[in-house]
Amino acid sequence: MKHPPQYLRLDTATLLEVIRTHTEIARCGLDLGGVMALVCERAQALTHATGAVIEIADGEEMVYRAVSGSAAGQLGLRIPVAGSMSGLCVRSRRILLCADSETDPRVDQAACRKVGLRSMAVIPLVHDDVAVGALKVISTEVNAFHDKHTAVLELMSELIGAAMFHAAKLESSALYHSATHDALTNLANRALYYDRLRHSVAQAERRQGRFGVLCIDMDGLKAINDHFGHRAGDAAIRAVAQRINAQIRDMDLAARVGGDEFCVILSNVSNTASVEQKKQALYASIQGEFEFEGRQMPLGASIGAAVYPDDAGQLEQLLEVADQRMYASKRARKQQLAATLP
Numbered sequence: 001m002k003h004p005p006q007y008l009r010l011d012t013a014t015l016l017e018v019i020r021t022h023t024e025i026a027r028c029g030l031d032l033g034g035v036m037a038l039v040c041e042r043a044q045a046l047t048h049a050t051g052a053v054i055e056i057a058d059g060e061e062m063v064y065r066a067v068s069g070s071a072a073g074q075l076g077l078r079i080p081v082a083g084s085m086s087g088l089c090v091r092s093r094r095i096l097l098c099a100d101s102e103t104d105p106r107v108d109q110a111a112c113r114k115v116g117l118r119s120m121a122v123i124p125l126v127h128d129d130v131a132v133g134a135l136k137v138i139s140t141e142v143n144a145f146h147d148k149h150t151a152v153l154e155l156m157s158e159l160i161g162a163a164m165f166h167a168a169k170l171e172s173s174a175l176y177h178s179a180t181h182d183a184l185t186n187l188a189n190r191a192l193y194y195d196r197l198r199h200s201v202a203q204a205e206r207r208q209g210r211f212g213v214l215c216i217d218m219d220g221l222k223a224i225n226d227h228f229g230h231r232a233g234d235a236a237i238r239a240v241a242q243r244i245n246a247q248i249r250d251m252d253l254a255a256r257v258g259g260d261e262f263c264v265i266l267s268n269v270s271n272t273a274s275v276e277q278k279k280q281a282l283y284a285s286i287q288g289e290f291e292f293e294g295r296q297m298p299l300g301a302s303i304g305a306a307v308y309p310d311d312a313g314q315l316e317q318l319l320e321v322a323d324q325r326m327y328a329s330k331r332a333r334k335q336q337l338a339a340t341l342p
Contacts, residue, residue: 031183032175033191035163036066039135043156044069047149049137051115054125054160055079055086056133056179062086065179065191071115071138073316076194084108086134089122093131095150096122099143121145123153127164127175135160182256184234185241193255196265201315204308212266212275212307213318214282215326216244219300219333221260232292239290239299247278247285262301272307279305302330 036054044052051069055062062084064077081087085107089096098104098120101112112118117138125133135157137145164175180192188196200211218240225233237260244254244262253265264282269275286301304326312318 032163032178033066033180033182033189035160036179036191037068039156039160040066040068043135043137043153046152046156047121047137047145049144049149050140051117051138053115053136053138054133055136056125056176057081057087057090057131062090062134063195065133065195069138070117070140074115075191076196076198077111077114078195078198079108079111084111085120085122086136089124089134090131093124093126095124095153097145097150098122116140118142119144121149121153123150123157125157125160125164127161132164132175185238185256187241187245187262188253188255190255190257193253193257193263193265196253197315197319200265200267201308210269210271210307210310212264212269212278212305213322214264214266214275214279215304215319215322216240216262216264216282216286217302217326217330218260218262219302219330220298224297228292228295228297232297235292236290236297236299240286240301243285243299244282247282269307272310275305275307279303302326302333304329 040052040054043049049069051067051071053064053068053071053074054066056065057063058078060081061078062081064071064074067073067075079086081090085096085098085104088106096106098107101107101109101118101120107120112120115138118140119142120136120138122134122136124131125135135153137149137153139145164178180189180195181187182189197213203209204211218236221233221236224236237256240262241254241256244264248254248264248266251267253267255263255265257263266275266278283301283303286299288299289296290299291297304322304324306312306318306322306325308315308318311321
């Protein structure tokens with residue numbers, strides 16, 4: 001006897017929430033990174049999970065490309081395909097349930113403990129008839145997920161699959177680019193930024209080297225949006241992205257990590273002075289005007305810098321140092337401006 005579709009097991013409220021998610025995905029356009037982040041949040045909420053992850057296969061590793069909830073601090077984490085439940089899900093193209101990670105031989109127990117999970121449900125993400133990743137919900141409780149939850153995940157995975165199809169135009173290289181780059185600026189997105197940060201830490205530890213981080217926050221974007229509309233605001237964001245990208249080396253990485261927030265990883269730096277020099281060059285490059293539809297508009301930014309391991313030996317602390325220095329720069333510039341006003 002043929003079984004009814006999975007979605008028929010779901011209540012009306014859950015189905016309506018899935019439909020709302022579909023509508024929000026449509027608003028994301030070709031921003032696959034944004035789609036994955038949204039689906040993570042909704043999958044977590046609809047399954048009452050403590051966290052959710054989208055992992056994309058990259059060679060012999062699974063990479064955390066979108067996260068939410070208790071997994072939020074693990075963006076960019078890499079785990080081997082072999083020995084992980086996500087890897088098994090991709091290879092088998094089957095939905096997998098883990099009732100207890102401490103007794104299930106299919107899971108990477110060290111990774112589970114690092115994320116803080118005891119049970120999970122994993123479903124493959126299929127693009128062009130190839131399993132390219134997995135959507136996973138996790139819980140700190142044992143035996144937290146059942147058939148109703150896998151039905152939700154199936155619908156969510158189909159939404160991601162459709163977004164992959166339209167964003168990648170059936171090319172795997174385009175799929176990777178869409179999943180790791182910001183649609184508006186074509187810079188790296190938040191997921192790729194954290195992936196590269198973790199790689200930079202590991203490389204610096206192996207070589208006893210240094211790398212720099214710059215946190216850049218645009219000044220005046222809200223005023224541009226309020227007075228001239230979001231098309232002008234988007235043009236301002238693209239202009240800043242282009243000026244940042246023009247100032248960095250091929251080995252460096254520029255990323256858009258939020259609405260008006262950018263970050264740069266400066267690879268293999270020699271000392272703090274070289275990072276400060278690059279910070280000043282970026283500030284001078286961004287500061288000025290750009291043209292939008294025949295109108296000259298001001299651009300500006302506040303920048304904070306930090307060097308690993310000189311300023312901090314832990315990734316979270318390093319980012320906090322750069323962020324606090326950026327905010328200190330913003331406050332100082334506002335005070336300076338206020339002092340010049342009559």
